Amino acid sequence: MCECYFPRTPYSACRIYEKLRKGGKVAVIGNGSDILASDYGFDGGVICLKRMRGILPISETEILCLAGTNVADILAYCKKRSIGGMEYMYGIPASIGGAAYMNAGVGQYSISQNIVGVKCFGDFNGFLSREKCNFGYRHSTMCDINCLILSVKLRFCKSSDIEIRERTEYFKNKRRHLPKGKSCGCVFKNGENYSAGELIDRAGFKGLRRGNAYVSEKHADFIINEGDCAADVKYLIDIVKRGVLEQFGVRLHEEVVYIGEFNDFNG
Numbered sequence: 236m237c238e239c240y241f242p243r244t245p246y247s248a249c250r251i252y253e254k255l256r257k258g259g260k261v262a263v264i265g266n267g268s269d270i271l272a273s274d275y276g277f278d279g280g281v282i283c284l285k286r287m288r289g290i291l292p293i294s295e296t297e298i299l300c301l302a303g304t305n306v307a308d309i310l311a312y313c314k315k316r317s318i319g320g321m322e323y324m325y326g327i328p329a330s331i332g333g334a335a336y337m338n339a340g341v342g343q344y345s346i347s348q349n350i351v352g353v354k355c356f357g358d359f360n361g362f363l364s365r366e367k368c369n370f371g372y373r374h375s376t377m378c379d380i381n382c383l384i385l386s387v388k389l390r391f392c393k394s395s396d397i398e399i400r401e402r403t404e405y406f407k408n409k410r411r412h413l414p415k416g417k418s419c420g421c422v423f424k425n426g427e428n429y430s431a432g433e434l435i436d437r438a439g440f441k442g443l444r445r446g447n448a449y450v451s452e453k454h455a456d457f458i459i460n461e462g463d464c465a466a467d468v469k470y471l472i473d474i475v476k477r478g479v480l481e482q483f484g485v486r487l488h489e490e491v492v493y494i495g496e497f498n499d500f501n502g
């Protein structure tokens with residue numbers, strides 16, 4: 236039976252995390268926007284940090300955010316205080332902990348540009364400076380160790396209201412073409428010299444459907460799930476992966492994170 240905890244403070248998050256780790260497997264969730272959870276549940280403990288929120292000003296241009304704080308709330312906070320430079324995160328439904336973990340972003344912009352460091356608990360205890368986080372495309376050191384991100388320190392630049400508004404509009408516009416509906420955002424990571432969505436499109440998978448899930452016609456790297464069956468999404472992921480490998484010799488890698496057991500429909 237899966238136990239799920241929603242701590243509100245770093246202290247209780249650490250105690251729960253310690254307890255769950257002693258008992259077996261642990262899954263950490265922020266907002267869950269990049270997660271595909273198995274229909275069969277999860278054989279371990281789940282710790283969801285979305286209620287562990289808060290923003291503390293450190294200086295005129297630096298803030299400390301508890302890991303569960305919504306990126307949207309941070310953007311609103313910054314706008315009020317005329318600090319900016321993170322508007323590229325507009326519309327990404329992340330908690331700041333999840334965003335730091337995944338090094339979320341858009342185009343050549345990623346959250347690592349605003350991160351001063353993250354405070355972790357687990358295999359590593361303490362403050363990891365940005366340099367030590369080894370940020371890469373949708374990757375960070377935190378993906379390679381078992382840890383909870385407790386808080387994230389961010390740096391901004393002084394910005395006028397007009398600058399913030401213009402940058403926000405620019406990134407808002409860029410997201411207009413994205414499909415609506417329930418999804419995990421992009422299912423696959425882009426490669427150095429290919430776009431996953433383009434390959435999936437060229438392979439003819441747009442519109443491919445299983446149950447209530449389908450590959451979006453608008454953006455082939457999105458799978459929309461109008462139902463509640465995660466296995467349908469996993470089936471489409473496996474078919475798309477095999478098809479792209481067979482047609483172009485490219486092995487796609489998931490950006491989406493699995494929790495629990497899934498069948499391998501190619502296996």
Ligand SMILES: Cc1cc2nc3c(=O)[nH]c(=O)nc-3n(C[C@H](O)[C@H](O)[C@H](O)COP(=O)(O)OP(=O)(O)OC[C@H]3O[C@@H](n4cnc5c(N)ncnc54)[C@H](O)[C@@H]3O)c2cc1C
Binds near residue numbers: 332333336382
């Ligand atoms: C409609 C839509 C649009 C999206 N657009 C984008 C986009 O433009 N760019 C982009 O990069 N992503 C995008 N995403 C994906 C997703 O929002 C990001 O990856 C985001 O950073 C995930 O944050 P989260 O809080 O939801 O993390 P979750 O989905 O809950 O978790 C993601 C991973 O981070 C780990 N994690 C989360 N919080 C912590 C923590 N505090 N400590 C340790 N580990 C943690 C989890 O274990 C998991 O491995 C989109 C998703 C959706 C649904």
